[in-house]
Amino acid sequence: MAGKLEGKIAVLTGAAQGIGLAVATRYAAEGATVVLSDIDGDAVQAAAEGIGGSASAITADVTSEEQVAALIAEVVAQHGGLDIAVANAGVATVQPAVGMSLADWRKVTSVNLDGVFLTLTHAAGAMAASGGGALVTIASVTAQAGSPLISSYAAAKAGAVNLTRTIAIEMREHGVRANAICPGFIDTELVKPHKKTFADALGLEAMGIPDFDAFIAMKQGRYGTEAEVAALATFLASDRAGFCTAGEYNLDGGLRASLL
Amino acid sequence: MSDLELEGRLAHVTGAASGIGWAIAQRLAAGGARVAISDMDEAGAKARAAELGEGHFGVGCDVRSMDQVTAAIAATTDALGGLDLFVNNAGVEIGKPMVETEEEEFMTLVDINVTGVFRCSKAAVPALAAAAASGRDAAIVNIASVAGVGGCPLLSAYCASKAAVIRFSEVCAIELRDAGIRVNAVCPAFIDTPMVQRLAPAVAAMTGMEFGDVVAVKQGRYGTLEEVAEVVAFLGSDEAAWTTGSHYVLDGGISGGLL
Ligand SMILES: NC(=O)c1ccc[n+]([C@@H]2O[C@H](COP(=O)([O-])OP(=O)(O)OC[C@H]3O[C@@H](n4cnc5c(N)ncnc54)[C@H](O)[C@@H]3O)[C@@H](O)[C@H]2O)c1
Ligand SMILES: NC(=O)c1ccc[n+]([C@@H]2O[C@H](COP(=O)([O-])OP(=O)(O)OC[C@H]3O[C@@H](n4cnc5c(N)ncnc54)[C@H](O)[C@@H]3O)[C@@H](O)[C@H]2O)c1
Numbered sequence: 450m451a452g453k454l455e456g457k458i459a460v461l462t463g464a465a466q467g468i469g470l471a472v473a474t475r476y477a478a479e480g481a482t483v484v485l486s487d488i489d490g491d492a493v494q495a496a497a498e499g500i501g502g503s504a505s506a507i508t509a510d511v512t513s514e515e516q517v518a519a520l521i522a523e524v525v526a527q528h529g530g531l532d533i534a535v536a537n538a539g540v541a542t543v544q545p546a547v548g549m550s551l552a553d554w555r556k557v558t559s560v561n562l563d564g565v566f567l568t569l570t571h572a573a574g575a576m577a578a579s580g581g582g583a584l585v586t587i588a589s590v591t592a593q594a595g596s597p598l599i600s601s602y603a604a605a606k607a608g609a610v611n612l613t614r615t616i617a618i619e620m621r622e623h624g625v626r627a628n629a630i631c632p633g634f635i636d637t638e639l640v641k642p643h644k645k646t647f648a649d650a651l652g653l654e655a656m657g658i659p660d661f662d663a664f665i666a667m668k669q670g671r672y673g674t675e676a677e678v679a680a681l682a683t684f685l686a687s688d689r690a691g692f693c694t695a696g697e698y699n700l701d702g703g704l705r706a707s708l709l
Numbered sequence: 710m711s712d713l714e715l716e717g718r719l720a721h722v723t724g725a726a727s728g729i730g731w732a733i734a735q736r737l738a739a740g741g742a743r744v745a746i747s748d749m750d751e752a753g754a755k756a757r758a759a760e761l762g763e764g765h766f767g768v769g770c771d772v773r774s775m776d777q778v779t780a781a782i783a784a785t786t787d788a789l790g791g792l793d794l795f796v797n798n799a800g801v802e803i804g805k806p807m808v809e810t811e812e813e814e815f816m817t818l819v820d821i822n823v824t825g826v827f828r829c830s831k832a833a834v835p836a837l838a839a840a841a842a843s844g845r846d847a848a849i850v851n852i853a854s855v856a857g858v859g860g861c862p863l864l865s866a867y868c869a870s871k872a873a874v875i876r877f878s879e880v881c882a883i884e885l886r887d888a889g890i891r892v893n894a895v896c897p898a899f900i901d902t903p904m905v906q907r908l909a910p911a912v913a914a915m916t917g918m919e920f921g922d923v924v925a926v927k928q929g930r931y932g933t934l935e936e937v938a939e940v941v942a943f944l945g946s947d948e949a950a951w952t953t954g955s956h957y958v959l960d961g962g963i964s965g966g967l968l
Pocket of ligand 1: 462463464465466467468469486487488489509510511512536537538539540560564587588589590631632633634635636637638639640
């Protein structure tokens, strides 16, 4: 049976592991030619080899305009065009906003907002030149609410969502769609190191909640999986979602829907 | 990858004798689901089910009546052998200024678009929970509208009702999560159905633009029935197994842009 992305050329940032790798793997299984990029060159090379087939890897740091421009140009040169770009690369630091240095703030916003800007703007230009395409930003539900200890992360994600919407409107007449996915917590390397810090800051023990995992089970049923993000990213990148643009798609087990 | 992501699912779609509901029913059936079609137009519902062919089911049901809703859902579980996907699609519109809207017509709209969703959801939960308890993905998909996301002049009752559906979906999602039932809303912009044809003259007169130009400027083009059905099929499949309490827009950007 034909895949949902048969014949499409896709590029993904931050695809050496975690969500980005899961999306790349699913895209390839759906018939797309995938180019994985990441700041970690060895890891992304291994990731592409793991997928096999026509998958390939290019090292790129999304905070560098030169490297992002070169990434997109190389994809177009190698494959004759670009149909799908996933702005996925992201980092997080955990510390209160008050007292944070500008340098610390920018460690996160340079990747999660500037990096998304560079990825979307360069990819959209290439797509417009080849008749259109789909941009998918991996944002976060933290874009939609105050998120203690991760101010730089959440603010950058809110900015990334809004930028995605704006590019969608600007590029509509060029056949470029742009949408943001807002996942709740997925148990990846981005989250694992910080569980204890969150649990302490939220005072879970005093509330009788044993640890962060138990808290997650209460708030969003369970952790989501990378594969579930990949399923939504596949839907939004496919022609099935032809009228979906400038949207924000939550995937969070109900986390954002509840005030409690 | 299989195109039959809904193989074996047992679905019910309300208001499915025409327009978007009928497109959803066709898409679910094409995805491998067995579908119960209900509508206050009983003959229409039965004719549509016959069109889908063997294994599908049609039943009359006015969502303003709790008795009819209860009976239609019981008939569905009898005919299909269960229920794991319920699509609340039946809905109506009023297109006139708020001050010209009569109390009675406002109340009728709410009775269908909001209370109807409540009646069907409440009545469907036992069968959906039974499906979930047996290890299947169980879901409710509510057809709201971008009119529930942003204000649209001439649609006061309609916008209020669709905003209510979005918020109602969120609460149901939280309350029903432990029972294994997912609840999401879908928010289409203007789709070329009989409903929109009825609204077009009033919107055109108010904006001083051809209705087609309003659509082109604000959302690029009309969305299609098939595009709405695709979003419903996605949310109704186990591909979306962790998606609950969300509302997914498909609107060509009408709600995502400011100007
Ligand atoms: N894990 C979650 O709970 C969660 C929730 C919502 C959103 N997200 C988002 O999903 C995306 C992927 O996160 P993940 O959970 O898979 O994390 P991860 O840490 O497992 O993977 C992130 C990847 O991005 C790469 N990367 C970091 N900085 C980069 C840079 N400057 N240029 C290029 N690549 C860079 C890393 O090398 C790594 O391979 C991120 O944008 C994250 O914010 C994650
Ligand atoms: N057409 C659009 O642009 C658009 C956009 C967003 C949302 N929607 C929503 O999609 C849904 C379907 O709309 P449509 O455009 O297909 O409209 P439609 O008028 O073409 O079809 C509506 C169907 O619902 C049935 N119905 C009406 N009242 C009912 C009742 N009390 N009980 C049972 N069935 C009843 C009708 O008989 C008809 O078959 C509605 O909820 C509508 O609000 C439509």
